[in-house]
Amino acid sequence: MIAIIDYGAGNLFSVKNALDYLGYDNKITNSMQDIMAAEKMILPGVGSFPAAMKMLRESGLEELIKEEAKKKPLLGICLGMQMLFDVSYEFEEIEGLSLIPGEIRLIDSTKLKIPHMGWNSLLKEKECALSKDINEGDMVYYVHSYQAYTSKEYISMYSEYGGIIPGLVFQNNIYGTQFHPEKSGEVGLKILRNFGELE
Amino acid sequence: MVAKRIIPCLDIRDGQLVKGVNFVGIKEIGDPVEYAIKYHKEGADEITFLDINAVNEGRTILLDLVSEAAKNIFVPVTVGGGIRTVDDIKDLLRAGADKVSISSAAVKNPKIISEAASIFGKQSVVIAIDAKKLSDGRYKVFINGGRVNTGLDLVDWAKRVEELGAGEILLTSMDADGTKNGFDIPMLQAVCNAVNIPIIASGGCGKLEDFVEVFEQTTVDAALAASIFHYEDLSIKQVKQELNKRNIPVRV
Numbered sequence: 001m002i003a004i005i006d007y008g009a010g011n012l013f014s015v016k017n018a019l020d021y022l023g024y025d026n027k028i029t030n031s032m033q034d035i036m037a038a039e040k041m042i043l044p045g046v047g048s049f050p051a052a053m054k055m056l057r058e059s060g061l062e063e064l065i066k067e068e069a070k071k072k073p074l075l076g077i078c079l080g081m082q083m084l085f086d087v088s089y090e091f092e093e094i095e096g097l098s099l100i101p102g103e104i105r106l107i108d109s110t111k112l113k114i115p116h117m118g119w120n121s122l123l124k125e126k127e128c129a130l131s132k133d134i135n136e137g138d139m140v141y142y143v144h145s146y147q148a149y150t151s152k153e154y155i156s157m158y159s160e161y162g163g164i165i166p167g168l169v170f171q172n173n174i175y176g177t178q179f180h181p182e183k184s185g186e187v188g189l190k191i192l193r194n195f196g197e198l199e
Numbered sequence: 200m201v202a203k204r205i206i207p208c209l210d211i212r213d214g215q216l217v218k219g220v221n222f223v224g225i226k227e228i229g230d231p232v233e234y235a236i237k238y239h240k241e242g243a244d245e246i247t248f249l250d251i252n253a254v255n256e257g258r259t260i261l262l263d264l265v266s267e268a269a270k271n272i273f274v275p276v277t278v279g280g281g282i283r284t285v286d287d288i289k290d291l292l293r294a295g296a297d298k299v300s301i302s303s304a305a306v307k308n309p310k311i312i313s314e315a316a317s318i319f320g321k322q323s324v325v326i327a328i329d330a331k332k333l334s335d336g337r338y339k340v341f342i343n344g345g346r347v348n349t350g351l352d353l354v355d356w357a358k359r360v361e362e363l364g365a366g367e368i369l370l371t372s373m374d375a376d377g378t379k380n381g382f383d384i385p386m387l388q389a390v391c392n393a394v395n396i397p398i399i400a401s402g403g404c405g406k407l408e409d410f411v412e413v414f415e416q417t418t419v420d421a422a423l424a425a426s427i428f429h430y431e432d433l434s435i436k437q438v439k440q441e442l443n444k445r446n447i448p449v450r451v
Contacts, residue, residue: 013295017270047320113395115322115366118420119202119244119450139202139450141275143322161201183275183297185239185450 002026002196003038005065008055011046011182015077018182022189024196032064040072040198041065045079049090049104049146052079062097069099073173073198075130078144081169081176090146100171102150109162115145120159120179122187128156128170130177130194138187140167140179147178173198202450203414204244204421205438206399207428209234211250211280214260218426225251228429232267238428239272241435244450246272247369247423249300249327250280251344262294269295279327279369288315292323300369302327303342306349306356309363316364325399326365328356330386331373338386345373353386354393361394368394369423372402379405382413382422391418399423407433407441414447 002024004015012028019026026042027034035041043065045052056062065074076084085096088104096104107114119139124131134157142159148166157168159179168191169176175195181188209231210217216231228234235246246268250261258281265278278291279300288299305312305326315324329345330338330353338353349356357368370390372383382403391398397420400413404424413422427433442449 011292011297013293014269014297017295018273021270021273046322113397116201117322117366117397118204120200121202183273185242185274189273 001034001038002040002042003035004028004042004044005035005061006030007052007059007061012044014180014182015042015044018189018192019196022193022196030059030061032061035061035064035068038068038072040195041068041074043074043076043080043083045077045081045083047079049079049082049088049096050092050094053083053088053094053096056083066097066099069174073195074099074175075195076174076176077182078178078180081178082146082148084169084174084176085148085150088146099174100150100154100169100176102148102154102169104146105149107145107147107162107165112162115143116147116161116165117143120161120165122157122159122167124157125152125155128168128175129198130168130170130175130191131156132194133190134187140177140181140184140187142167142179144178148176200448201420202244202448203442204399205242205410205435205449206245206247206421206423207234207238207243207435208247208249208401208423208425210425211248211261211264212252214264216429217251218429231264232271234429235268236271238435239274242439242450243274243435244421245275245277247277247279247300250278258290262290265291265294265296277325279325283311285311285314285318288319288323292319298323298325298366300325300327302329305360306340306342306351309359312360312363312365316366321364321366324365325367325369326360327369327371328353328360329371329373332386338389341373354389357390357394361396365396367397367399369399369401375403376401377426378403379427381405381409382417384413384416387413387419388417397421405432407438410438410442411445411447414442415445
Protein backbone atom coordinates (compact mmCIF):
# COMPACT_ATOMS: atom_id res chain seq x y z
CA MET A 1 0.00 0.00 0.00
CA ILE A 2 1.14 3.52 -0.80
CA ALA A 3 0.26 5.97 1.99
CA ILE A 4 -0.76 9.40 0.71
CA ILE A 5 -0.03 11.45 3.79
CA ASP A 6 -2.92 13.68 4.82
CA TYR A 7 -1.73 16.45 7.11
CA GLY A 8 -4.40 18.96 6.10
CA ALA A 9 -2.78 20.57 3.08
CA GLY A 10 -2.69 19.57 -0.48
CA ASN A 11 -4.28 18.14 -3.46
CA LEU A 12 -4.66 14.59 -2.21
CA PHE A 13 -7.45 13.46 -4.47
CA SER A 14 -5.68 13.99 -7.76
CA VAL A 15 -2.72 11.95 -6.51
CA LYS A 16 -5.13 9.24 -5.39
CA ASN A 17 -6.95 9.32 -8.74
CA ALA A 18 -3.67 8.82 -10.59
CA LEU A 19 -2.58 5.90 -8.37
CA ASP A 20 -6.04 4.30 -8.69
CA TYR A 21 -5.84 4.67 -12.47
CA LEU A 22 -2.44 2.98 -12.47
CA GLY A 23 -3.76 0.21 -10.24
CA TYR A 24 -1.62 0.81 -7.14
CA ASP A 25 -3.20 0.09 -3.79
CA ASN A 26 -3.18 3.37 -1.89
CA LYS A 27 -4.77 5.20 0.99
CA ILE A 28 -5.15 8.84 1.99
CA THR A 29 -4.26 8.70 5.65
CA ASN A 30 -2.92 10.48 8.71
CA SER A 31 -2.82 7.35 10.86
CA MET A 32 0.58 6.37 12.25
CA GLN A 33 -0.27 2.67 11.90
CA ASP A 34 -1.14 3.08 8.22
CA ILE A 35 2.03 5.03 7.51
CA MET A 36 4.17 2.49 9.34
CA ALA A 37 2.47 -0.38 7.54
CA ALA A 38 2.74 1.24 4.09
CA GLU A 39 5.35 0.09 1.58
CA LYS A 40 5.78 3.60 0.24
CA MET A 41 4.82 7.13 1.17
CA ILE A 42 3.76 10.15 -0.84
CA LEU A 43 3.89 13.63 0.66
CA PRO A 44 1.70 15.94 -1.41
CA GLY A 45 1.30 19.64 -0.82
CA VAL A 46 -0.23 22.80 -2.20
CA GLY A 47 -0.13 26.18 -0.52
CA SER A 48 2.51 27.95 1.51
CA PHE A 49 5.56 26.35 3.12
CA PRO A 50 5.14 27.78 6.64
CA ALA A 51 1.48 26.75 6.87
CA ALA A 52 2.12 23.26 5.50
CA MET A 53 5.19 22.65 7.67
CA LYS A 54 3.29 23.84 10.72
CA MET A 55 0.46 21.39 9.98
CA LEU A 56 2.96 18.58 9.51
CA ARG A 57 4.65 19.40 12.85
CA GLU A 58 1.40 19.82 14.76
CA SER A 59 -0.05 16.59 13.41
CA GLY A 60 2.94 14.79 14.93
CA LEU A 61 3.77 13.26 11.55
CA GLU A 62 7.11 15.00 11.06
CA GLU A 63 9.20 12.62 13.17
CA LEU A 64 7.32 9.59 11.89
CA ILE A 65 7.95 10.51 8.25
CA LYS A 66 11.64 11.10 8.95
CA GLU A 67 11.89 7.77 10.72
CA GLU A 68 9.94 5.80 8.06
CA ALA A 69 11.93 7.47 5.27
CA LYS A 70 14.97 5.56 6.50
CA LYS A 71 13.20 2.31 5.59
CA LYS A 72 11.03 2.91 2.54
CA PRO A 73 10.61 5.07 -0.55
CA LEU A 74 9.16 8.56 -0.11
CA LEU A 75 7.98 10.86 -2.89
CA GLY A 76 7.32 14.54 -2.19
CA ILE A 77 5.25 16.39 -4.76
CA CYS A 78 5.45 20.17 -5.33
CA LEU A 79 5.33 21.76 -1.87
CA GLY A 80 5.80 18.21 -0.56
CA MET A 81 9.11 18.11 -2.43
CA GLN A 82 10.13 21.49 -1.04
CA MET A 83 9.53 20.24 2.50
CA LEU A 84 12.13 17.51 1.94
CA PHE A 85 14.88 20.16 2.00
CA ASP A 86 16.61 21.83 4.96
CA VAL A 87 15.04 25.26 5.06
CA SER A 88 12.62 27.57 3.26
CA TYR A 89 12.54 31.35 3.05
CA GLU A 90 8.91 31.66 1.91
CA PHE A 91 7.60 34.53 4.12
CA GLU A 92 9.95 33.52 6.94
CA GLU A 93 12.80 31.15 7.66
CA ILE A 94 11.32 27.72 8.43
CA GLU A 95 13.10 24.41 8.85
CA GLY A 96 12.06 21.59 6.54
CA LEU A 97 12.47 17.83 6.95
CA SER A 98 16.18 17.89 6.02
CA LEU A 99 16.00 14.67 4.02
CA ILE A 100 17.79 16.22 1.02
CA PRO A 101 20.38 19.01 1.39
CA GLY A 102 19.31 22.36 -0.04
CA GLU A 103 17.06 25.33 0.50
CA ILE A 104 13.85 26.82 -0.86
CA ARG A 105 13.82 30.38 -2.15
CA LEU A 106 11.89 32.46 -4.68
CA ILE A 107 12.46 31.68 -8.36
CA ASP A 108 15.30 33.91 -9.45
CA SER A 109 13.91 36.00 -12.28
CA THR A 110 12.92 39.61 -12.66
CA LYS A 111 11.76 39.21 -16.25
CA LEU A 112 9.57 36.13 -16.19
CA LYS A 113 6.09 35.72 -14.80
CA ILE A 114 5.91 34.28 -11.29
CA PRO A 115 4.44 31.73 -10.58
CA HIS A 116 6.15 29.51 -13.10
CA MET A 117 2.98 27.92 -14.38
CA GLY A 118 2.34 25.58 -17.24
CA TRP A 119 4.09 22.88 -19.26
CA ASN A 120 7.87 22.99 -19.39
CA SER A 121 10.37 20.52 -20.81
CA LEU A 122 12.63 18.32 -18.75
CA LEU A 123 16.38 18.11 -19.20
CA LYS A 124 18.44 15.29 -17.72
CA GLU A 125 21.22 15.76 -15.20
CA LYS A 126 21.52 12.10 -14.27
CA GLU A 127 19.41 8.98 -14.14
CA CYS A 128 17.49 7.89 -11.09
CA ALA A 129 14.88 5.17 -10.65
CA LEU A 130 12.04 7.61 -11.35
CA SER A 131 13.56 9.05 -14.55
CA LYS A 132 13.44 5.66 -16.26
CA ASP A 133 11.93 5.97 -19.78
CA ILE A 134 11.61 9.75 -19.40
CA ASN A 135 13.30 11.56 -22.26
CA GLU A 136 14.86 14.98 -22.56
CA GLY A 137 12.20 17.32 -23.92
CA ASP A 138 9.28 15.49 -22.30
CA MET A 139 6.99 18.11 -20.80
CA VAL A 140 5.53 18.27 -17.30
CA TYR A 141 3.14 20.62 -15.52
CA TYR A 142 4.53 23.11 -12.99
CA VAL A 143 2.80 25.61 -10.70
CA HIS A 144 5.13 27.24 -8.17
CA SER A 145 6.77 30.49 -7.13
CA TYR A 146 9.52 29.03 -4.92
CA GLN A 147 12.11 26.48 -5.95
CA ALA A 148 14.87 24.30 -4.56
CA TYR A 149 18.47 25.46 -4.65
CA THR A 150 20.53 22.34 -4.26
CA SER A 151 23.68 20.60 -5.42
CA LYS A 152 23.68 18.94 -8.85
CA GLU A 153 24.29 15.59 -7.20
CA TYR A 154 20.68 15.52 -6.01
CA ILE A 155 19.14 16.60 -9.34
CA SER A 156 17.96 13.96 -11.80
CA MET A 157 15.92 16.18 -14.13
CA TYR A 158 15.42 19.93 -14.35
CA SER A 159 13.71 22.62 -16.40
CA GLU A 160 14.86 26.07 -17.38
CA TYR A 161 12.91 29.11 -16.25
CA GLY A 162 15.06 32.10 -15.48
CA GLY A 163 17.70 29.72 -14.17
CA ILE A 164 17.68 26.02 -13.41
CA ILE A 165 14.52 24.67 -11.77
CA PRO A 166 15.16 21.28 -10.14
CA GLY A 167 12.26 19.15 -11.41
CA LEU A 168 13.05 15.65 -10.14
CA VAL A 169 15.39 15.39 -7.14
CA PHE A 170 16.52 12.39 -5.13
CA GLN A 171 18.80 11.04 -2.49
CA ASN A 172 18.82 7.29 -1.83
CA ASN A 173 15.15 6.27 -1.48
CA ILE A 174 13.86 9.84 -1.12
CA TYR A 175 12.42 11.46 -4.25
CA GLY A 176 10.78 14.76 -5.00
CA THR A 177 9.12 16.39 -8.01
CA GLN A 178 8.58 20.13 -8.21
CA PHE A 179 6.12 19.53 -11.05
CA HIS A 180 2.84 17.68 -10.59
CA PRO A 181 3.24 14.15 -12.00
CA GLU A 182 -0.48 13.54 -11.37
CA LYS A 183 -1.25 16.45 -13.75
CA SER A 184 1.47 15.84 -16.31
CA GLY A 185 -0.31 13.49 -18.68
CA GLU A 186 1.44 10.30 -19.81
CA VAL A 187 4.89 11.49 -18.74
CA GLY A 188 3.70 12.12 -15.20
CA LEU A 189 1.93 8.77 -15.02
CA LYS A 190 5.18 7.07 -16.11
CA ILE A 191 7.03 8.75 -13.22
CA LEU A 192 4.35 7.63 -10.76
CA ARG A 193 4.54 4.13 -12.21
CA ASN A 194 8.33 4.17 -11.75
CA PHE A 195 7.71 5.08 -8.12
CA GLY A 196 5.04 2.40 -7.75
CA GLU A 197 7.41 -0.24 -9.13
CA LEU A 198 10.27 0.58 -6.73
CA GLU A 199 11.37 -2.34 -4.59
CA MET B 200 10.39 27.81 -22.20
CA VAL B 201 6.83 27.33 -21.05
CA ALA B 202 4.59 25.91 -23.77
CA LYS B 203 1.52 27.71 -25.08
CA ARG B 204 -1.53 25.80 -23.91
CA ILE B 205 -4.49 24.54 -25.94
CA ILE B 206 -7.61 24.18 -23.84
CA PRO B 207 -10.87 22.64 -25.01
CA CYS B 208 -13.85 24.12 -23.22
CA LEU B 209 -16.94 22.10 -22.44
CA ASP B 210 -20.10 24.06 -21.70
CA ILE B 211 -22.38 22.00 -19.50
CA ARG B 212 -26.13 22.26 -19.01
CA ASP B 213 -28.01 19.68 -16.95
CA GLY B 214 -25.02 17.35 -17.19
CA GLN B 215 -24.91 17.53 -20.98
CA LEU B 216 -22.28 19.06 -23.22
CA VAL B 217 -23.85 21.97 -25.12
CA LYS B 218 -22.76 24.74 -27.41
CA GLY B 219 -24.24 28.22 -27.74
CA VAL B 220 -23.75 30.91 -30.35
CA ASN B 221 -23.09 34.53 -29.32
CA PHE B 222 -24.30 33.69 -25.82
CA VAL B 223 -27.80 32.72 -27.07
CA GLY B 224 -29.21 29.62 -28.76
CA ILE B 225 -28.10 26.33 -27.18
CA LYS B 226 -27.58 22.92 -28.73
CA GLU B 227 -26.91 19.60 -26.94
CA ILE B 228 -23.87 17.65 -28.11
CA GLY B 229 -23.25 14.72 -25.76
CA ASP B 230 -21.61 13.33 -22.62
CA PRO B 231 -19.03 15.84 -21.34
CA VAL B 232 -16.89 13.26 -19.53
CA GLU B 233 -16.49 11.19 -22.71
CA TYR B 234 -15.50 14.29 -24.65
CA ALA B 235 -13.09 15.36 -21.93
CA ILE B 236 -11.34 11.98 -21.92
CA LYS B 237 -11.08 12.09 -25.69
CA TYR B 238 -9.48 15.55 -25.55
CA HIS B 239 -7.10 14.43 -22.82
CA LYS B 240 -5.94 11.57 -25.02
CA GLU B 241 -5.50 13.89 -28.01
CA GLY B 242 -3.12 16.07 -26.00
CA ALA B 243 -5.24 18.82 -24.45
CA ASP B 244 -3.03 20.75 -22.00
CA GLU B 245 -5.96 21.45 -19.73
CA ILE B 246 -9.70 20.84 -19.71
CA THR B 247 -12.25 23.49 -18.81
CA PHE B 248 -15.84 22.79 -17.80
CA LEU B 249 -18.25 25.71 -17.65
CA ASP B 250 -21.64 25.11 -16.08
CA ILE B 251 -23.95 27.46 -17.92
CA ASN B 252 -27.07 27.13 -15.80
CA ALA B 253 -25.55 26.40 -12.45
CA VAL B 254 -27.00 29.56 -10.98
CA ASN B 255 -30.27 27.71 -10.66
CA GLU B 256 -29.73 24.03 -10.08
CA GLY B 257 -27.72 20.96 -10.93
CA ARG B 258 -24.75 21.51 -8.58
CA THR B 259 -24.69 17.86 -7.57
CA ILE B 260 -24.70 16.78 -11.21
CA LEU B 261 -21.74 19.07 -11.84
CA LEU B 262 -19.78 17.82 -8.83
CA ASP B 263 -20.35 14.20 -9.87
CA LEU B 264 -19.26 15.02 -13.37
CA VAL B 265 -16.07 16.74 -12.18
CA SER B 266 -15.27 13.86 -9.90
CA GLU B 267 -15.79 11.33 -12.71
CA ALA B 268 -13.63 13.38 -15.10
CA ALA B 269 -10.86 13.74 -12.52
CA LYS B 270 -10.54 9.97 -12.24
CA ASN B 271 -9.61 9.74 -15.89
CA ILE B 272 -7.90 13.01 -16.76
CA PHE B 273 -4.33 13.70 -15.72
CA VAL B 274 -3.93 17.28 -16.82
CA PRO B 275 -5.29 20.32 -14.95
CA VAL B 276 -9.06 20.67 -14.84
CA THR B 277 -10.76 24.05 -14.46
CA VAL B 278 -14.42 24.36 -13.52
CA GLY B 279 -16.55 27.48 -13.68
CA GLY B 280 -20.13 28.64 -13.65
CA GLY B 281 -22.32 29.74 -10.78
CA ILE B 282 -19.55 30.02 -8.18
CA ARG B 283 -20.64 32.47 -5.51
CA THR B 284 -18.91 31.51 -2.28
CA VAL B 285 -15.67 30.12 -0.93
CA ASP B 286 -17.60 26.95 -0.06
CA ASP B 287 -18.60 26.53 -3.72
CA ILE B 288 -14.89 26.67 -4.57
CA LYS B 289 -13.97 24.19 -1.86
CA ASP B 290 -16.62 21.74 -3.14
CA LEU B 291 -15.26 21.88 -6.68
CA LEU B 292 -11.62 21.52 -5.64
CA ARG B 293 -12.50 18.57 -3.42
CA ALA B 294 -14.40 16.96 -6.30
CA GLY B 295 -11.18 17.05 -8.32
CA ALA B 296 -10.95 20.45 -10.00
CA ASP B 297 -7.50 22.05 -9.94
CA LYS B 298 -8.74 25.55 -10.63
CA VAL B 299 -12.04 27.35 -10.52
CA SER B 300 -13.17 30.04 -12.88
CA ILE B 301 -15.15 32.88 -11.31
CA SER B 302 -17.01 35.48 -13.31
CA SER B 303 -20.12 37.33 -12.08
CA ALA B 304 -19.40 36.70 -8.39
CA ALA B 305 -16.03 38.42 -8.71
CA VAL B 306 -17.68 41.58 -10.01
CA LYS B 307 -20.43 41.54 -7.39
CA ASN B 308 -18.05 40.69 -4.54
CA PRO B 309 -14.38 41.27 -5.49
CA LYS B 310 -13.29 40.12 -2.02
CA ILE B 311 -13.99 36.52 -3.07
CA ILE B 312 -10.84 36.71 -5.23
CA SER B 313 -8.50 37.58 -2.37
CA GLU B 314 -10.24 35.16 0.00
CA ALA B 315 -10.00 32.29 -2.46
CA ALA B 316 -6.38 33.12 -3.30
CA SER B 317 -5.35 33.15 0.34
CA ILE B 318 -7.13 29.88 1.16
CA PHE B 319 -6.50 27.82 -1.97
CA GLY B 320 -3.55 29.62 -3.57
CA LYS B 321 -3.54 32.00 -6.50
CA GLN B 322 -2.88 29.17 -8.93
CA SER B 323 -6.39 27.83 -8.36
CA VAL B 324 -8.20 31.11 -9.01
CA VAL B 325 -9.05 31.93 -12.61
CA ILE B 326 -11.10 35.06 -13.22
CA ALA B 327 -13.29 34.80 -16.30
CA ILE B 328 -14.05 38.09 -18.00
CA ASP B 329 -16.62 38.48 -20.78
CA ALA B 330 -16.07 41.72 -22.64
CA LYS B 331 -17.70 43.56 -25.48
CA LYS B 332 -16.69 46.60 -27.49
CA LEU B 333 -19.19 49.45 -27.21
CA SER B 334 -19.87 52.02 -29.91
CA ASP B 335 -17.44 54.47 -28.31
CA GLY B 336 -14.64 51.94 -28.90
CA ARG B 337 -14.19 51.04 -25.21
CA TYR B 338 -14.27 47.44 -23.98
CA LYS B 339 -16.70 46.87 -21.14
CA VAL B 340 -17.13 43.92 -18.77
CA PHE B 341 -20.41 41.99 -18.91
CA ILE B 342 -21.78 39.49 -16.40
CA ASN B 343 -24.67 37.05 -15.95
CA GLY B 344 -23.90 35.20 -19.15
CA GLY B 345 -23.38 38.42 -21.10
CA ARG B 346 -26.74 39.93 -20.24
CA VAL B 347 -25.62 42.69 -17.88
CA ASN B 348 -23.20 45.51 -18.66
CA THR B 349 -21.30 46.23 -15.44
CA GLY B 350 -19.96 49.52 -16.75
CA LEU B 351 -16.48 48.36 -15.74
CA ASP B 352 -13.66 49.14 -18.15
CA LEU B 353 -12.00 45.87 -19.26
CA VAL B 354 -8.38 46.89 -18.67
CA ASP B 355 -9.15 48.47 -15.29
CA TRP B 356 -10.98 45.35 -14.17
CA ALA B 357 -8.18 43.05 -15.37
CA LYS B 358 -5.62 45.05 -13.35
CA ARG B 359 -7.90 44.97 -10.34
CA VAL B 360 -8.36 41.19 -10.38
CA GLU B 361 -4.60 40.75 -10.66
CA GLU B 362 -4.07 42.95 -7.59
CA LEU B 363 -6.69 40.97 -5.69
CA GLY B 364 -4.83 37.72 -6.33
CA ALA B 365 -6.20 36.15 -9.51
CA GLY B 366 -3.83 33.51 -10.87
CA GLU B 367 -5.04 33.75 -14.45
CA ILE B 368 -7.56 35.54 -16.61
CA LEU B 369 -9.86 33.73 -19.01
CA LEU B 370 -10.78 36.47 -21.44
CA THR B 371 -13.75 35.98 -23.75
CA SER B 372 -14.66 38.38 -26.50
CA MET B 373 -18.45 38.42 -26.73
CA ASP B 374 -18.22 39.99 -30.16
CA ALA B 375 -16.07 37.16 -31.48
CA ASP B 376 -17.65 34.26 -29.54
CA GLY B 377 -19.40 31.75 -31.79
CA THR B 378 -18.57 33.64 -34.99
CA LYS B 379 -15.58 31.48 -36.01
CA ASN B 380 -13.99 34.62 -37.44
CA GLY B 381 -10.87 34.46 -35.29
CA PHE B 382 -9.81 35.66 -31.86
CA ASP B 383 -10.22 39.32 -30.90
CA ILE B 384 -6.54 40.26 -31.22
CA PRO B 385 -6.68 43.96 -30.16
CA MET B 386 -8.77 43.21 -27.09
CA LEU B 387 -6.50 40.35 -25.98
CA GLN B 388 -3.30 42.33 -26.41
CA ALA B 389 -4.74 45.32 -24.54
CA VAL B 390 -5.16 43.08 -21.49
CA CYS B 391 -1.81 41.28 -21.98
CA ASN B 392 -0.09 44.68 -21.90
CA ALA B 393 -1.84 45.65 -18.68
CA VAL B 394 -1.24 42.61 -16.45
CA ASN B 395 1.50 40.13 -15.65
CA ILE B 396 -0.55 36.97 -15.05
CA PRO B 397 -1.33 34.37 -17.73
CA ILE B 398 -4.12 35.22 -20.16
CA ILE B 399 -6.28 32.55 -21.80
CA ALA B 400 -7.75 33.74 -25.09
CA SER B 401 -11.33 32.75 -25.77
CA GLY B 402 -14.02 33.41 -28.34
CA GLY B 403 -14.03 33.32 -32.10
CA CYS B 404 -11.74 30.47 -32.99
CA GLY B 405 -12.90 28.84 -36.23
CA LYS B 406 -9.86 27.51 -38.05
CA LEU B 407 -6.27 26.36 -37.67
CA GLU B 408 -4.83 29.71 -38.69
CA ASP B 409 -6.72 31.45 -35.85
CA PHE B 410 -4.56 29.61 -33.28
CA VAL B 411 -1.37 30.57 -35.11
CA GLU B 412 -2.54 34.17 -35.35
CA VAL B 413 -3.40 34.56 -31.67
CA PHE B 414 0.02 33.27 -30.58
CA GLU B 415 1.97 35.21 -33.20
CA GLN B 416 0.14 38.50 -32.72
CA THR B 417 -0.45 38.56 -28.97
CA THR B 418 1.40 37.40 -25.87
CA VAL B 419 -1.46 35.24 -24.53
CA ASP B 420 -0.41 32.05 -22.75
CA ALA B 421 -3.23 29.79 -23.84
CA ALA B 422 -6.08 29.53 -26.29
CA LEU B 423 -9.45 28.07 -25.43
CA ALA B 424 -11.92 26.77 -27.98
CA ALA B 425 -15.13 24.81 -27.92
CA SER B 426 -17.18 24.01 -30.99
CA ILE B 427 -14.20 23.69 -33.31
CA PHE B 428 -13.18 20.61 -31.32
CA HIS B 429 -16.67 19.28 -30.49
CA TYR B 430 -17.71 19.10 -34.12
CA GLU B 431 -14.36 17.61 -35.12
CA ASP B 432 -13.52 20.42 -37.51
CA LEU B 433 -10.06 20.14 -36.02
CA SER B 434 -8.36 17.83 -33.54
CA ILE B 435 -6.16 19.13 -30.75
CA LYS B 436 -3.31 17.15 -32.25
CA GLN B 437 -3.67 18.93 -35.60
CA VAL B 438 -3.61 22.31 -33.88
CA LYS B 439 -0.47 21.45 -31.95
CA GLN B 440 1.32 20.03 -34.97
CA GLU B 441 0.63 23.21 -36.89
CA LEU B 442 1.79 25.44 -34.02
CA ASN B 443 4.93 23.34 -33.66
CA LYS B 444 5.64 23.69 -37.38
CA ARG B 445 5.25 27.45 -37.06
CA ASN B 446 7.79 27.52 -34.20
CA ILE B 447 5.27 28.26 -31.47
CA PRO B 448 6.29 26.25 -28.37
CA VAL B 449 3.70 23.58 -27.58
CA ARG B 450 3.60 20.21 -25.85
CA VAL B 451 3.42 17.63 -28.64
